[in-house]
Amino acid sequence: MGLNNTSEKALSPGxxxxxxxxxxxxxxxxxxxxxxxxxxEDLRALEAITEHRSKKSGETxxxxxxxxxxxxNVSSGTVxxxxxxxxxxxxxxxxxxxxxxxxxxxxxxxxxxAEAVTDAHLCRFSKTSFQDxxxxxxxxxxxxxxxxxxxxxxxxxxxxxxxxxAPQEKLASFLLRLSRHNQKWGLPPxxxxxxxxxxxxxxxxxxxxxxxxxTFTRLKTSNLISLPSRNRVIxxxxxxxxxxxxxxxx
Amino acid sequence: MGLNNTSEKALSPGxxxxxxxxxxxxxxxxxxxxxxxxxxEDLRALEAITEHRSKKSGETxxxxxxxxxxxxNVSSGTVxxxxxxxxxxxxxxxxxxxxxxxxxxxxxxxxxxAEAVTDAHLCRFSKTSFQDxxxxxxxxxxxxxxxxxxxxxxxxxxxxxxxxxAPQEKLASFLLRLSRHNQKWGLPPxxxxxxxxxxxxxxxxxxxxxxxxxTFTRLKTSNLISLPSRNRVIxxxxxxxxxxxxxxxx
DNA sequence: CGAACAGTTGATCGGAATCAAGCACTGTGG
DNA sequence: CCACAGTGCTTGATTCCGATCAACTGTTCG
Numbered sequence: 001m002g003l004n005n006t007s008e009k010a011l012s013p014g015x016x017x018x019x020x021x022x023x024x025x026x027x028x029x030x031x032x033x034x035x036x037x038x039x040x041e042d043l044r045a046l047e048a049i050t051e052h053r054s055k056k057s058g059e060t061x062x063x064x065x066x067x068x069x070x071x072x073n074v075s076s077g078t079v080x081x082x083x084x085x086x087x088x089x090x091x092x093x094x095x096x097x098x099x100x101x102x103x104x105x106x107x108x109x110x111x112x113x114a115e116a117v118t119d120a121h122l123c124r125f126s127k128t129s130f131q132d133x134x135x136x137x138x139x140x141x142x143x144x145x146x147x148x149x150x151x152x153x154x155x156x157x158x159x160x161x162x163x164x165x166a167p168q169e170k171l172a173s174f175l176l177r178l179s180r181h182n183q184k185w186g187l188p189p190x191x192x193x194x195x196x197x198x199x200x201x202x203x204x205x206x207x208x209x210x211x212x213x214x215t216f217t218r219l220k221t222s223n224l225i226s227l228p229s230r231n232r233v234i235x236x237x238x239x240x241x242x243x244x245x246x247x248x249x250x
Numbered sequence: 251m252g253l254n255n256t257s258e259k260a261l262s263p264g265x266x267x268x269x270x271x272x273x274x275x276x277x278x279x280x281x282x283x284x285x286x287x288x289x290x291e292d293l294r295a296l297e298a299i300t301e302h303r304s305k306k307s308g309e310t311x312x313x314x315x316x317x318x319x320x321x322x323n324v325s326s327g328t329v330x331x332x333x334x335x336x337x338x339x340x341x342x343x344x345x346x347x348x349x350x351x352x353x354x355x356x357x358x359x360x361x362x363x364a365e366a367v368t369d370a371h372l373c374r375f376s377k378t379s380f381q382d383x384x385x386x387x388x389x390x391x392x393x394x395x396x397x398x399x400x401x402x403x404x405x406x407x408x409x410x411x412x413x414x415x416a417p418q419e420k421l422a423s424f425l426l427r428l429s430r431h432n433q434k435w436g437l438p439p440x441x442x443x444x445x446x447x448x449x450x451x452x453x454x455x456x457x458x459x460x461x462x463x464x465t466f467t468r469l470k471t472s473n474l475i476s477l478p479s480r481n482r483v484i485x486x487x488x489x490x491x492x493x494x495x496x497x498x499x500x
Numbered sequence: 501c502g503a504a505c506a507g508t509t510g511a512t513c514g515g516a517a518t519c520a521a522g523c524a525c526t527g528t529g530g
Numbered sequence: 531c532c533a534c535a536g537t538g539c540t541t542g543a544t545t546c547c548g549a550t551c552a553a554c555t556g557t558t559c560g
Binding site: 086087111149153156165246 | 333335336337339340341343354355356357361362391394395398399401402403405406407408409410412413414415453455456496
């Protein structure tokens, strides 16, 4: 996570929308994205229905309740998806990074809002076109189903975290997830870049900013992590952090 | 939910496992189960790979970490799925009722445990056979994907509940969900039967038994509900309860 | 430089967890 | 039939942790 360091520059900044011509084949995150299962020729079919969109940090991608006419793939940057209560309380249900698919769990309307956390690039597909494509390509279908299943597994892990874990355990689990995500991308697993603010983290872990901040300092004081800058975390003692997180996967 | 009142008796009690001969076509919950999309002839293909299993209240269906060799459909009774922390804390991630599908969100191993809350009957399919079947029947595939999406939506709703709602809001939301479930089945939406214990409810809502109990009495004292017996709830003021729940869907 | 914002730290409060009885229903065996 | 144990639920007293309120620091950027 966090890290789209290279991809940010590599992709043309582009206008806010333009049809792709040769984008997909040179896409940096293709091997992990939803499109990875498509052959070069099939990829052109996908490319034909793809629009490339740029979002600045903080911009809305879609709101909860909007008609869900599009599906997305994050090609760079970080995205948050969230649900809100009428009085303004917010629960972030997930952070998405380069390669992640966006748009599952939506019937006619999006069941959650999505915003860019950092500047981000997205591939946008019209839902109907994408469905047609999925009809023709079994591997794409399988991929989509697997993604839904993975998200469901992650959601259950998050329910355990939200319902039953103490603040320290929550934050430790969160940092370890980011660490594992780094590993998946061949990035140093001990150096974590936090694209999101403390408030985002709080709204993801079911805490307040203050508690998140205090918990960071507690972990730092215990020498489990260090905090060279506000958006960087170094994991100093993975084993101890894993013990605190209280479980293997989440 | 709760309510399998009729179906409990209607289905043959049966041994703990036996091959189905004519079960599916007369299945009481078929119209809402995963098999509803299959034609009579296709249904026989499903029936061929189906085993019928009975579980007594409290019995384990599978444990977290077991190899996920089977998929299930609940044909009667109530089931809980849950995750545990090493020290015994438990988070129930869902209750399943007649017609519900069980087994999504599992790779090689089940990512959660499943137990019968009440006596229950289950249709059990071997995973490989079911996958073969799904390969042949697009509508079954679609149905499965839609179920995964629905569960994902529900999971996000539950994350909002767990991370951001106060006990009263949690319980109100829970009761309204059960009420809506009743409606879906043509049962009186104001009369709710609770198959699960207070402890189950606590572990589902991220609370303790005591808090659940106190919250029940608070809602009763405010005349929003009444509690004729420990496992029955009458919703007296749906509007007020909806106000407290703080959202439309969950 | 200073305004705006993000983050930390401190002091206090409050509500849910915890600890501890007591109650109500169920089923068992005498 | 009743005594009794076992279990699930409620209620009360107390504790404690995270939320809240508030002040201050540090960073960014005009």
